[in-house]
Amino acid sequence: MSFLPPWLGLLWVLLALGALAAGVLKRGLKNHASALPDEPLAAASAQGLGVDVQSRTNRRIHQQHLADLNRALAEGRLNAQQHAAARDELMRLVLEDAALAQPDEKTPVVHAKAGGARRDQARAEGLEKVRWAWLVGALVLLSGLSYWQLGAPQSWWPVPLSQQVKISATTPEQLAAQTRVWQQATQERPKDAQAWLTLARLHAAQNAHAPAEQALARVLALSPEPDLWIERAQMKALSAGGVYAGEPWQWIQDVLRDQPQHLNALVLAGSAALSEKRHAAAQDYWKRALALVPADSEAGQGLQQALAKAAEMVAAMAAAPRATAAAGAGPLSAATPAGDAKPLIQGEVRVSPEVQSQIAAGSTLFVYALAEEGSRRPVAIWRGTPTSWPVRFALSDSMGMGAPPVLSSLAQVRLVARISKTGSAQKQAGDFQVELPGVKTGVQGVVLHITGR
Known part of the structure; x- marks a missing residue:
């Protein structure tokens, strides 16, 4: 059994997809940069038309140098940054040659063309980055939505032990047979909290409250969950004939002290208070529990019925004094x-x-x-x-x-x-x-x- 939560595996998958997309983005930008036309250099070369032989010679040298730079970039001997720096230096030399050949008002035009080309190239690279960033984001979002719809998003958070055990047996024979199986399982695996909880709930389903409470004690020693403390308090009270005084009340109060809005603790606290004829306290606990569940849910409707019955008891007690037991009534x-x-x-x-x-x-x-x-x-x-x-x-x-x-x-x-x-x-x-x-x-x-x- 793996101890890594499923959401961690999903995170690794998304990170791998992001890294793959980033690699594709980097390669795309590099190819785009190498494919851009060298307008500044072409413009600078064009400015040398009609100059002397030296200017034409220098232009051919610069063109050959540019071809060498592009070849070095393609073969991997230069990276994109080194290529860009060398090309800019070459363009500066071309511009200087053009200025020497024609020292007039055309020189600023060359600079303007070169600057515009660099701005166009930077703008194109920026748009390419934005496009790839949107692609990566869309891929991550699509993966998350697909997992949420088709996967098991509830497994991102560990399911409490109290919610992992369900009893499928319904007949007394099935309950007895499963009880024997899980008794053997707890003997073979005494530190298996799930086995002990299954045994406890099988005992509870057969109204064997004392063994159920003892099995829950073993569960809580291995996995002290608040819901299981409430379950044990109920089994302890039922095994004592419905008396919550002592440990059951203490366990309920301990849970409510740490989690004042714990639904099961509030419901059982109301039951305990009602068993002691403290109707007002029972109503207070159940009202707090009712505020935590939808009013039209099964739990909400049950709490409303319990509150109505408690209110009837309070009204009946206020309307008439308690009847005195008839003397000699016997049984x-x-x-x-x-x-x-x-x-x-x-x-x-x-x-x-x-x-x-x-x-x-x-x-x-x-x-x-x-x-x-x-x-x-x-x-x-x-x-x-x-x-x-x-x-x-x-x-x-x-x-x-x-x-x-x-x-x-x-x-x-x-x-x-x-x-x-x-x-x-x-x-x-x-x-x-x-x-x-x-x-x-x-x-x-x-x-x-x-x-x-």
Whole structure:
């Protein structure tokens, strides 16, 4: 793999083309100079018509000398500068002879003709230089435009590692198979940051947030990019059940301290603030993020939806005091959503007698909704520690992770109910679980029946 950026290769090509054009320009100017007629010398010689024999002899000598100079230039024994100097000296001698032969008012005419010839020659050389300069510039511009249109101009700048890894697997079987492949790859190449990032995102796609966060830690040790710190903060919070306190918040703030306009950091900061019921802070972060993206883009529309939901929560909290939990409500009190948000999906979780006999005291029940397509990040999470079965639950927008999509923006979701002996938000061996796809938002009376692992 080459470590030279592609734009450097293009620069070398353009420089080579420029050098080639400059060489052609130099040769063209040299040929043009040698082809110019020697009007001053011819004019000076013409002034010697009718003079004595000595003048004619001198003229023949000068003409022979001029022929020798031209021959020396053509054979390379003289360069253009030396040839021009010798020719000027020869012309001076011719003019002196002409002045001696006819010391009258015609002499200034000879000088005028010689000066005009030199000016014409200089003007011609200047025009030739300008013409070749335009040709070189047009060649460079054409090469750049061609590369921009047909090449890969985005490769002029290195693509960040966070944008190089895409997960193609979609089914659980494909995800599991690719995870095994990349686990082996990281063992063989422990310093391959791209391999570790691929493994991290495969874990994340399977909701294995804790292993994903650990793999991201290895990535950041090799390539500490701000986007990857934000990704790790999200995985750390999800593995802790959506709690951003501690390291996740610290990582987010570190990125925002260095880059106050970092889009992903602002979005996740809003999610973290909303998870702590700090609605005003969440709105502030999301407004700053919205100013960085087009309003009609997918990201812009998602942020607008999140801001609207946060505004609704603030208005609902200001309009009425928080409801006091009903005494003796038992499992139903745990089903009441936080704040005053309207329940969007309600139902109950049942367990088979075989599973109930294996549930340890103090086990945690998680019920969460996932988008049917796209990110595997839960859009709403309910948790409780049941003491009897069945257990009622309710999901609303206020129980989401804060970032779009929100539960109310989805037509249908996949519901997951999981019983965790350790209380970890990350699935562990020995957990009992059931999934129910195609649950429409707004439905009531959903039954999740757990019969095994």
